[in-house]
Amino acid sequence: MKLHFEPNLDYQLQAIEAVCDLFRGQEVCRTEFTVTMKLPDQQLTLGVAETDLGVGNRLTLLDDQLLQNLRDVQLRGGLAPSSVLTSGDFTVEMETGTGKTYVYLRTIFELNKRYGFTKFVIVVPSVAIKEGVYKSLQITEDHFKGIYAGVPVDFFLYDSSKPGPVRNFATSSNIQVMVVTVGAINKKDVNNLYKDSEKTGGEKPIDLIKATRPIVIVDEPQSVDGGLTGAGKTALDAMNPLCTLRYSATHANKHHMVFRLDALDAYERKLVKQIEVAAATIEDAHNKAFVRLVSVSNKRGTISAKVELHVKTASGVRPREVLVYHGDDLQQSAEGREIYANFRVGEINTAKGEEFLELRYPGGEVKLAVGQTFGDVGALAVQREMIRRTIREHLDKETVLRPKGIKVLSLFFIDSVERYRQYDADGNAVKGDYARIFEEEYRRAAKLPAYQSLFAEVNLAHAAEDVHNGYFSVDKRGGWSDTTENNAGNRENAERAYNLIMKDKEKLLALDTPLKFIFSHSALKEGWDNPNVFQICTLREMGTERERRQTIGRGLRLCVDQNGDRVHGFEVNRLTVIATESYEQFAENLQKEIEADTGIRFGVLEQHQFAIIAVKAADGTLSPLGVDKSKFLWDHLKATGHIDAKGKVQDSLKLALKNDTLALPEAFEAQRAQISEVLRKVCGRLIVEDAARREAVPLRKGKDGKAVYLSEAFKALWDRIKHQTTYRVQFDNAKLLDDCIAGLKKAPPVARARLQWRKADIAIGKAGVRATEKDGAATVVLDESDIELPDLLTDLQDRTQLTRRSIITILTDSGRLLDFKRNPQQFIEQTAEVINRCKRLALVDGIKYQKIGEEHYYAQELFAKDELTGYLRNMLLDAKRSIYEHVIYDSDTERKFAESLETNDGVVLYAKLPGWFKVPTPLGSYNPDWAILFDQDGAQRLYFVVETKSSLFADDLRSKEEAKIECGKAHFAALDQGENPARYVVAASFGDVLRAME
DSSP, X not given: OXXXXXXXXXXXXXXXXXXXXXXXXXXXXXXXXXXXXXXXXXXXXXXXXXXXXXXXXXXXXXXXXXXXXXXXXXXXXXXXXXSSOOOSEEEEEXXXXXXXXXXXXXXXXXXXXXXXXXXXXXXXXXXXXXXXXXXXXXXXXXXXXXXXXXXXXXXXXXXXXOOTHHHHHHHOSSEEEEEEEGGGTSOGGGOGGXXXXXXXXXXXXXXXXXXXXXXXXXXXXXXXXXXXXXXXXXXXXXXXXXXXXXXXXXXXXXXXXXXXXXXXXXXXXXOSOEEEEEEOOOOSOOSSOOXXXXXXXXXXXXXXXEEEEEEEETXXXXXXXXXXXXXXXXXXXXXXXXXXXXXXXXXXXXXXXXXXXXXXXXXXXXXXXXXXEESOSSTTHHHHHHHHHHHHXXXXXXHHHGGGTOOOEEEEEOSOGGGTEEEOTTSOEEEOHHHHHHHHHHHHHHTSGGGHHHHTTOOHHHHHHHTEEXXXXXXXXSOEEOXXXXXXXXXXXXXXXXXXXXXXXXXXXXXXXXXXXXXXXXXXXXXXXXXXXXXXXXXXXXXXXXXXXXXHHTTXXXXXXXXXXXXXXXXXXXXXXXXXXXXXXXXXXXXXXXXXXXXXXXXXXXXXXXXXXXXXXXXXXXEEOOHHHXXXXXHHHHHTTSBOTTOBBOHHHHHHXXXXXXXXXXXXXXXXXXXXXXXXXXXXXXXXXXXXXEEEOXXXXXXXXXXXXXXXXXXXXXXXXXXXXXXXXXOOHHHHHHHHHHHHHHSOOOOOOEEEEEEEEEEEETTEEEEEEEXXXXXXXXXXXXXXXXXXXXXXXXXXXXXXXXXXXXXXHHTOHHHHHHOHHHHHHHHHHHHHXXXXXXXXXXXXXXXXXXXXXXXXXXXXXXXXXXXXXXXXXXXXXXXXXXXXXXXXXXXXXXXXHHHOTTEXXXXXXXXXXXXXXXXXXBOOXXXXXXXXXXXXXXXXXXXXXXXXXXXXXXXXXXHHHHHHHHHHHTTOOOSSXXXXXXXXXXXXXXXXXX
């Protein structure tokens, strides 16, 4: 199996564009320099001709240009604009599972194509991520060669014992990508990176790297930096980077944000799996003295701990967190419960990484780490139930997904290796408690009637042993150990473990590979993602910062089938987390982590959040609302009491949105729908579903006992819409050229190159050297009469794929050729952008659909084959006109629409179209919402396919969404349905469908 990559996902292209557009106006640099042999007492010098040539990155942009580019990118992305350029660090935030690694690898190729940059260093926090990145480079190699015309690229893993490849990194003219862990570069005194080496021609490897001015890409910077001034950040700066690009879902330090695809965006757009929680909570188990260490604290020398006890209350025994100190009597803390008699608090240790509380009890004492418990229900009773539930959830999904060619995987996170694997005195492996329990429960499940289709031809004697394995560090003797990477030896141990699970990702996804259940420790915290993880069971407490997000992050990626193709839709992509906290607690704690990690403040409106809203000018062009008008609108909402002084949303705003009574200044009425959409998102919360409230949705039966979807009425509707089509795009070349010419005429003027002057006072004091900018800044336009003009036609041809003749026509008739001499690079970029925008519009305008043939269609039987499930929260129950007993809806608009269908007597029957009903488009497949059969006054039957949207205005829809709707119209128009065809309608309410009948 070979994983396939989708090259045109809009959000990934936007992330790539955001970084590349930082350098708009940068010349395409092919500057050669030399890296010389260093003589005694000489520093590394550049430009000595008689040695090997090398190619490095060079930045020609001035700071004010870079800052303006940054602000333009931020405005386009709806981000708070930076006021000054404080550093060369730029942040890309992408939710786990949305293709972060793919994005930064493709950004490398795009930066090379546009600006000629060739030197890139990828810094990662762990061996796991290093291996994952290297694997990604290998499996995307052919994919990127296809996109970027086979441009040569060399990539390698930095090994401190083999620094030779660093010389090639400095001297080669190919794209060079070095992947390195921060642990291999952040200790100067013991690191070969900072020592002279014969293998690098006598140079220090760090000097060779510095000379190339690499673009440094940091994967998971919150784990690399070691704080703002930590060893990791120092090691990054030592490379003398041209800039640092920082990619993560959980940034600790934001720096200059250039792109954000946050958790809310990812879930709302179904770019990751739906999360549900199966909660294992213990009730009425108060027969032992229960103690759980929640946290320890040292405030101004006062050491304390917070523990959870089972306390006597007026309504019975209840869990409660209480503050305790050394020597405290826990019977007193538990309101006198005798079961805690002679339980006392001993030593409390608050040292970072070594936190514990010593609990003294009759007959002994124990040290509890944070999250550990004493006196819990039977030692392994809860874990057994959780393992059993995980196996059942796994087999339930496997029953449905295996016939679709989708391999189901499950992950167990455990507290220590010995709970899964132990070793006897002779060094032989022995099963730990978790392995033993798993095999017992797996054999038990294999005998259940519901799963016989999965085990019909399986040898159960060995199946239970073959389907699970561990993923831990491996020492030199082959034994497993708890994973840490705090020194070189432990990093070597970790590296031995990354075979099937990391390096052979595709093999693990194959149905003929028996391994399905993986037990792990902390090594999977970040860096390993397999798209087909559907269950995650946490057999240990989740208490540390970011742990929920990092844990569920291992299973958020959309799954793939046996062809390596991504499968979309929540009906397949559902991640079940089996946890030891209630569903409500998990959702609340996950939300707190997201707020802490991403800066998203649920229910808080930021002053800049309306800035990206599109405003249509009189000439039809679109421009963003801007930061100033966004703040004006924010002030209006504050003045009307809809938000408080900190932007916190008030109930009055939620009510106004629900009743559609939000009052806006007259100047903003044209953007009402877009403004309301921003506010609805701010008012919302991240949805984590309760697995206990997931229900199968059966097909409804009529009065005759026959399934409604088999009725003649539904067959008449289905026959009108079931056929499949193919499409081709026909460009009207003359119209495309006219549009390009008109667009180029309207494009902004091209500026000349400028020289920037700045003045600053330098103050030297005990705190260090500080520079304070003062009056005297000035910008001078340069008359560059000696510019060497690039090959304009070839460059534009590469960027637009138009013929040279077409490009000549556009340039000549636009009257803008003089701008090319003024600033060649800026002119090329602006012209290419105009042409490509016009091409995208022409793509949909010129699309033609054709029915493939009578034998190519979606069969009615698929409704019975594919089980439909949903959550009660999103269901309209006991439907009377749908082909299903309940209707699953994705939004408030869909809910209202379904309610209208149920109450309108003209509706004979309807169906929410399932995810497998797809229309092909150049922008990806499209799934319409509804199919409706309507009886108009008993005289005529009308058939509809309906797409429901909160707004009917094209300006309010994302351009890709609008384009897919246009393709939908063309598809159904091409079906040639004869008399009384199905009409395609875009509707915000059922009233829009009724108006379509008039």
